[in-house]
Each structure stands twice: as C-alpha cells, then as structure tokens.
Amino acid sequence: MENFKDLLIDPFRKFWAGLVDFLPNLLAMAVIAIGGVLLSWAFRLVLLKAFRALNFDAFCDRMGMTTMLRKANVWTTPSVLVANGVFGFFAVVFSMLGLSALRLQAIDSLSVQFFMYLPRAFSALVILIVGYMAAGFVARTVLIAAVNGGYNYAKLLAEGVRLLVIVMVLAMALEQLQIAPGIVVAAFSIIFGGIVIALAVAFGVGGIDAARKVINRGPEGKAGRDEIEHL
Amino acid sequence: MSDFYQTDIITTLHRLGRPGLERLESELQDFSRQRPLALVLPALYSEFEAEALRGIVEELKKVRYVKEIVLSLGRASDKEFQRAREFMSVIPYDVKIIHNEGRRVKEIYATLERNGLWAGEDGKGRSAWLAYGYIAASGRADVIALHDCDIVTYGREMLARLCYPVVNPNIDVVFCKGFYSRVTDRMHGRVTRLLVTPLIRALQKLIGGHEFLSFLDSFRYPLAGEFCMTTDLAWVNRIPWDWGLEIGMLSEVFRNYSTKRVCQVDISDNYEHKHQPLSNGTGNGGLTRMCVDICKTIFRVLAAEGVVFSDNFFKSLEVGYLRLAEDTMVKYEADATLNGLFYDRHGEAKAVETFVTAIQTASKVVLDNPMGTPLIPSWRRVSSGIPGILDMLRSAVDEDNR
Numbered sequence: 001m002e003n004f005k006d007l008l009i010d011p012f013r014k015f016w017a018g019l020v021d022f023l024p025n026l027l028a029m030a031v032i033a034i035g036g037v038l039l040s041w042a043f044r045l046v047l048l049k050a051f052r053a054l055n056f057d058a059f060c061d062r063m064g065m066t067t068m069l070r071k072a073n074v075w076t077t078p079s080v081l082v083a084n085g086v087f088g089f090f091a092v093v094f095s096m097l098g099l100s101a102l103r104l105q106a107i108d109s110l111s112v113q114f115f116m117y118l119p120r121a122f123s124a125l126v127i128l129i130v131g132y133m134a135a136g137f138v139a140r141t142v143l144i145a146a147v148n149g150g151y152n153y154a155k156l157l158a159e160g161v162r163l164l165v166i167v168m169v170l171a172m173a174l175e176q177l178q179i180a181p182g183i184v185v186a187a188f189s190i191i192f193g194g195i196v197i198a199l200a201v202a203f204g205v206g207g208i209d210a211a212r213k214v215i216n217r218g219p220e221g222k223a224g225r226d227e228i229e230h231l
Numbered sequence: 232m233s234d235f236y237q238t239d240i241i242t243t244l245h246r247l248g249r250p251g252l253e254r255l256e257s258e259l260q261d262f263s264r265q266r267p268l269a270l271v272l273p274a275l276y277s278e279f280e281a282e283a284l285r286g287i288v289e290e291l292k293k294v295r296y297v298k299e300i301v302l303s304l305g306r307a308s309d310k311e312f313q314r315a316r317e318f319m320s321v322i323p324y325d326v327k328i329i330h331n332e333g334r335r336v337k338e339i340y341a342t343l344e345r346n347g348l349w350a351g352e353d354g355k356g357r358s359a360w361l362a363y364g365y366i367a368a369s370g371r372a373d374v375i376a377l378h379d380c381d382i383v384t385y386g387r388e389m390l391a392r393l394c395y396p397v398v399n400p401n402i403d404v405v406f407c408k409g410f411y412s413r414v415t416d417r418m419h420g421r422v423t424r425l426l427v428t429p430l431i432r433a434l435q436k437l438i439g440g441h442e443f444l445s446f447l448d449s450f451r452y453p454l455a456g457e458f459c460m461t462t463d464l465a466w467v468n469r470i471p472w473d474w475g476l477e478i479g480m481l482s483e484v485f486r487n488y489s490t491k492r493v494c495q496v497d498i499s500d501n502y503e504h505k506h507q508p509l510s511n512g513t514g515n516g517g518l519t520r521m522c523v524d525i526c527k528t529i530f531r532v533l534a535a536e537g538v539v540f541s542d543n544f545f546k547s548l549e550v551g552y553l554r555l556a557e558d559t560m561v562k563y564e565a566d567a568t569l570n571g572l573f574y575d576r577h578g579e580a581k582a583v584e585t586f587v588t589a590i591q592t593a594s595k596v597v598l599d600n601p602m603g604t605p606l607i608p609s610w611r612r613v614s615s616g617i618p619g620i621l622d623m624l625r626s627a628v629d630e631d632n633r
Contacts, residue, residue, distance in 0.1 A: 058345050061342055061345070066342065066619065070619075070623040071622065073626070
C-alpha cells in the first residue's frame with residue numbers, strides 16, 4: 001500500500017523539485033528579457049534624440065533614402081524606422097539571451113544558431129547599403145557619360161544600369177542570408193545571363209551594321225589609326 | 232457685351248460677338264493634344280456639402296479637353312476624403328485628390344519643414360502650390376488652370392475661355408487671368424473696387440510711374456482667383472500662402488516673364504460666389520485679415536522693387552487712399568444708379584474705413600519687418616534641396632487615390 005502511495009506522489013514530488021530547480025532560470029529569463037526590452041526602448045529613445053540632433057532625416061531626404069522608402073509605401077521617418085529596427089534587433093537579442101537562461105537544450109541550440117546568423121545578417125545589411133550607394137554612383141556615371149556621348153536614351157540607359165546593379169546586390173544579400181541560395185543563384189544566373197544574351201542579340205541583329213563596323217575595325221582599323229594624339 | 236479697350240501693358244481678351252462654346256471646345260480638344268491641360272481645384276470639404284460644387288462637377292463631366300483634375304482637399308478627415316473621391320468619381324477622366332490632412336501628405340509637409348523649406352500654413356495658397364508640384368511630378372500636363380469651388384454661376388464656357396489663350400500655341404501667352412463683374416441686385420467685390428484699385432492709384436501718385444503698379448492696374452480684376460498658366464511658370468514662381476496669394480502671384484509673373492506674354496480674359500458675364508463678412512467681430516477675421524495680407528504683399532513687392540517706405544510715406548498714403556476711395560464710391564454710386572442697382576453708401580463707407588485700418592496695420596507690420604514675406608519656395612528650389620521630393624509627392628497622392 002505504502003509503495004502504491006509513493007507511486008502516486010512521486011511524480012508530483014519530482015515535478016515540484018524540477019519546478020523549484022527551474023524557477024530561478026525562469027526568473028532569470030524574465031529579468032533578462034523584460035530588462036532587455038526596457039533597455040532597448042531606452043536606447044531607441046536615445047538614438048532618436050541623437051538622430052534629431054544630427055538631422056539624420058534631412059540627410060536621408062537629400063540622399064534619396066526617404067524617396068526609396070516612400071516608393072515602397074513606408075511613411076514613417078527614416079530616424080523612427082532605424083530606431084525601431086535597432087529596438088527590434090536588441091529586443092530579439094535580449095529575448096534570445098533570456099531564453100538561453102532557461103538552459104533547455106533545444107532553446108540553447110536555437111540561440112547558438114541565432115547568434116551564428118547575426119554576422120550574416122550584418123554583412124547582408126552592409127551589402128545592401130553599399131550596393132545602393134554604388135548603384136547610384138554607377139547610374140550617375142553612366143548618365144553623364146551617355147549624355148556627353150550624345151546618346152538619346154541616356155536616362156533610360158542609366159536607370160537600366162541602376163536596375164542591374166540593384167538586382168545583383170539583392171542577389172548577393174539573399175545569398176549572404178542563405179535564403180534559398182540555390183534558387184537565388186539560379187534565378188540570378190538566368191536573369192543576368194538572359195539580359196546579356198538579349199543585349200548581344202539586340203546588338204548583333206538590330207545593329208548589324210554597327211557590329212560589322214566594330215569587327216572590321218580590327219587589325220586594319222588599328223593600322224590605319226591616326227597616330228596624332230591630343231595633348 | 233463689353234467694350235474692346237486695351238490697357239497699356241497686358242493684353243485684354245474681351246467677350247465680343249458670339250464666340251461659340253462648341254468651336255472653343257473643339258479647338259481646345261485639338262490644341263490640348265500638343266499642350267495637355269490639368270485643372271487644379273483647391274477645395275475645403277465643407278464645399279462638398281454646398282450646391283456650387285455639385286454644379287461645377289456637372290459641368291466638368293461634359294468637358295473633353297482636360298487631361299486630369301487635381302483637387303487639393305483641405306480640412307477633411309479620412310472618411311470625408313473617401314466621400315470626396317466618390318463625389319468626384321462621376322467625372323469620366325483622371326481625377327486625383329490631394330488629401331492635405333492625410334498621413335502621407337502631412338509627411339511631405341514635415342519633410343519640407345525639416346529641410347528648411349516651409350510651405351506655409353494651411354490655406355488655398357499651400358493647397359494650390361502642392362497641386363502644382365504633383366502636376367510637375369506626374370509630367371502629364373503642360374498647362375495648369377485653376378478656379379475656386381464655390382462658384383454658383385459656373386459654366387464650362389468659363390473654363391474654356393480661361394484656358395484658351397494659354398493652350399492655343401498660336402497665342403504666345405504664359406499666364407492668363409480671368410475677369411468678370413460680380414453683380415446681383417448690387418455690386419460686390421468691395422476689396423477690388425474700394426481697396427486694391429484706389430490703393431494702387433494712391434501709390435502711383437506718391438511714387439510716380441512704376442512699372443509694377445501700372446502692371447497691377449492693368450488688371451480688371453486683380454483679385455480674381457481664376458487663372459491659367461504654363462507648368463514652367465508654376466515651377467519657377469514663388470507664391471504667398473496667405474490672402475496675398477493673387478497679388479503675390481501677379482508680382483512673380485511680373486518678375487519672371489515679359490508682360491507681353493500675360494493676358495486677362497473676360498470669362499463670364501456674371502460671377503457669384505460666397506461673400507465674406509467685413510469683420511468677424513475680433514477685428515482679425517473676415518475681409519480685414521484678407522486686406523491686411525493684400526496690402527502687406529503690395530508693400531513688400533514694392534520694397535523689393537526699390538521703393539523706400541517711411542512712416543511719413545504711409546501717413547500720406549492713408550490720406551491719399553481715403554480721398555481716392557471716396558471719389559471711387561461716387562463713381563460706383565453713379566454706375567449703380569444708371570443700372571438700377573441698390574447702392575449701400577453707408578456700407579461702402581464703412582468698408583473703406585476698415586480698409587484704412589488694414590493699410591495702417593499692414594504698413595506697421597512692413598516697417599517693423601520688411602523681410603517677412605510669407606512666400607512658399609518655388610518647386611525649382613524645393614526639388615534642388617530635396618531631389619526626391621517630387622517622387623515622394625507623387626507616391627503620396629497616388630497611394631491615397633489607389
């Protein structure tokens with residue numbers, strides 16, 4: 001009878017002992033998560049003040065970043081967007097830290113994966129920012145060169161080049177984030193390859209005379225070239 | 232039928248014979264293929280509840296040469312904006328409504344402000360200016376026409392006559408202002424009749440011949456809110472956001488273009504819209520504030536033209552103005568008597584007294600702060616300061632209208 005009683009009570013006793021063991025972990029998680037979120041919120045407010053002092057929104061307006069947001073139908077100010085992003089990031093980091101305080105194996109491995117992923121996310125962000133700036137720079141260079149070269153469709157050409165660079169940058173960022181890398185590489189190869197083939201075909205067929213001139217210019221062209229050079 | 236007198240500086244296009252609306256509209260339809268036309272309608276939501284706008288929309292439904300209407304809506308909630316969209320949906324061509332109180336357009340104003348480009352306070356000037364920006368951004372129109380939304384006697388001939396001189400490429404005009412008489416059983420338009428014209432002439436007596444004053448005096452109805460202009464002009468002009476809008480607009484046209492390319496056109500035999508009270512009792516509303524703003528604009532434009540103002544100058548001006556205004560009243564009384572109109576001599580005299588006070592207030596403000604012209608920067612300057620602003624504006628309006 002005594003044995004049966006133990007059998008009944010033992011699971012509850014073990015559960016209670018486990019709960020008592022686990023409670024400090026839960027408390028630690030709650031403290032880290034709630035404290036972290038509050039800290040992140042405070043950091044968000046500080047960041048907003050700093051952005052205001054630095055005229056960050058006006059800088060984004062002039063650099064065309066606000067325009068990009070508006071075109072994507074995002075109507076918050078860039079400073080609020082960045083501050084909210086930073087807040088969200090730190091809130092997630094603190095939540096993950098808090099979860100790791102639970103010392104559960106499944107959650108531990110999730111936390112490790114998360115923190116291992118952070119450098120990738122960071123480099124993808126850097127790629128996007130640098131790529132956006134590079135796209136603007138290249139498009140501007142093409143526009144100036146095309147206008148000076150007397151091409152009629154200079155703006156179209158510049159926008160086309162900007163689009164190509166942005167497609168390339170997006171593919172790089174997605175590859176860095178390891179989001180369906182196989183599909184990204186295949187899609188990028190198809191799109192980029194397709195564009196290059198289309199341009200080659202267009203030049204070869206549409207501009208057959210121009211292509212012939214370029215080919216014929218070869219060695220004779222070089223031989224017959226004027227030796228006088230401009231100073 | 233009017234006379235055929237031409238004033239000295241600008242071209243006056245009269246209503247002579249029977250011009251024929253069908254012919255005008257058919258020609259406008261042809262010309263508008265070369266020079267597409269956008270119509271700007273600054274409106275408050277309260278005007279959607281009045282009869283005048285219903286009549287205007289009925290007339291605009293029949294117009295075939297307007298590429299798009301851009302209605303700049305003020306003082307409207309999101310629900311009221313949707314109701315305004317439904318109201319305008321009967322028009323069979325493109326209608327875009329700018330929701331000035333909407334989240335997106337407010338963000339556009341905030342963007343301007345944080346970049347040091349203040350667009351002024353809420354009002355007709357700012358609403359119209361934003362509409363010009365949207366038209367420039369969309370790039371669909373070469374010509375912009377504007378009229379108010381409270382015209383009770385609106386007919387589509389009014390619009391056709393207003394647009395024709397600018398849309399017709401054979402008439403080399405960049406700006407055309409409408410004129411008309413405002414008569415019911417009496418004459419209206421007190422501010423033009425008893426303030427602006429006598430004030431301009433009093434200034435001419437004191438300063439001597441001045442091109443800007445002669446230019447202003449050439450307009451039969453300088454405060455008319457109906458005009459038509461090229462998009463280029465809307466791009467370079469700075470306009471005041473307050474009641475000095477009409478005079479400020481004329482001063483910018485005078486400054487930027489040859490007067491040979493400016494005209495006024497007789498758009499209607501009669502014109503009726505809402506009448507403003509002389510004062511709202513506080514001494515700061517009604518026509519009083521309007522008159523102060525108009526006088527300030529005139530004085531500041533003249534100061535910018537090199538006229539030196541002093542306390543004594545303004546004292547002489549007040550006396551000179553009062554005398555000319557009294558003489559003008561006598562002329563209008565005779566005009567009213569001949570035409571069998573009621574003439575409220577006492578009411579007109581009270582109006583002149585108010586106008587003298589307005590001149591005093593405006594002169595004090597100008598002497599204290601000659602630089603305080605509340606001009607909205609030109610779109611050329613705005614897009615130079617914030618290169619993507621036109622794209623932002625287009626996104627805001629298009630998203631609101633989706």
